Amino acid sequence: MNALARLGMVSEIPSENQTVAQDAIDEVAVPKDYFVERDGVKFAGTHLLVDLWGAEKLDSPELIDETLREGALAAGATILHSHFHHFTPNGGVSGVVVLAESHISIHTWPERNYAAIDIFMCGVCDPYKAIPFLRAAFSPSDVQVGEQRRGVTA
Numbered sequence: 494m495n496a497l498a499r500l501g502m503v504s505e506i507p508s509e510n511q512t513v514a515q516d517a518i519d520e521v522a523v524p525k526d527y528f529v530e531r532d533g534v535k536f537a538g539t540h541l542l543v544d545l546w547g548a549e550k551l552d553s554p555e556l557i558d559e560t561l562r563e564g565a566l567a568a569g570a571t572i573l574h575s576h577f578h579h580f581t582p583n584g585g586v587s588g589v590v591v592l593a594e595s596h597i598s599i600h601t602w603p604e605r606n607y608a609a610i611d612i613f614m615c616g617v618c619d620p621y622k623a624i625p626f627l628r629a630a631f632s633p634s635d636v637q638v639g640e641q642r643r644g645v646t647a
Contacts, residue, residue: 527594527615527616528615528616528644528646529615529616529617534642534645535645535646536642536643536644536645536646537615537643537644538594538595538613538614538615538616538618538642538643538644539613539614539619539620539640539641539642539643540611540612540613540620540640540641540642540643541610541611541612541613541620541621541624541638541639541640541641542609542610542611542638542639542640542641543609543610543611543612543624543627543636543637543638543639544607544608544609544610544635544636544637544638545607545608545610545627545631545633545635545636546606546607546633546634546635546636546637547606547632547633547634547635548601548606548607548608548631548632548633548634549606549631549632550630550631550632551585551586551601551602551603551606551607551608551631552579552582552583552584552585552586552601552603553586554577554578554579554586554588556630557577557586557588557599557601557630558575558577558588558590559630560626560627560629560630560631561575561588561590561597561599561623561626562575562590563626564597564612564622564623564624564625564626564627565590565592565597565623567622567623567625567626568612568614568618568619568620568621568622568623569617569618569619569622570592570593570594570595570614570618571592571593571594572590572591572592573591573592573593574590574591575588575589575590575591576588576589577589583603584603584604585600585601585602585603585604586599586600586601587599587600587601592614592618594614594615594616594618595613595614595615596611596613597610597611597612597613597623598610598611599611608631608633610627613643615643621638624636624638
């Protein structure tokens with residue numbers, strides 16, 4: 494972990510959802526299918542491409558980490574790890590929150606008041622529930638959201 498810390502900001506705070514009771518460990522585990530079915534379509538997960546325009550505070554790795562974590566938890570995801578790199582003291586931030594259900598990544602251009610965010614979540618998580626946290630933290634004047642269903646099987 495120290496090698497990653499030298500590259501940028503590393504958060505070692507896992508989600509409480511990662512904690513498993515001993516009783517659950519003692520039971521025979523049944524493989525869980527994280528594919529979902531909506532509107533008659535079975536798929537692995539929902540991938541949102543979110544563009545924030547006219548956004549503020551895009552040069553703060555701490556705020557970005559906190560915001561993406563809050564959004565992940567609100568969406569029902571399990572946080573495994575996060576890592577953020579601040580390019581200069583007032584420059585952009587790139588990073589990722591790794592989830593058991595996939596990830597949330599961000600790349601910011603504070604000089605253009607723009608952020609590109611990917612929110613990919615499998616299973617029953619709802620990535621749309623993360624968007625209000627982005628709005629509250631970065632006060633964008635415009636939010637554009639595109640959706641892609643990943644792993645469509647039928």
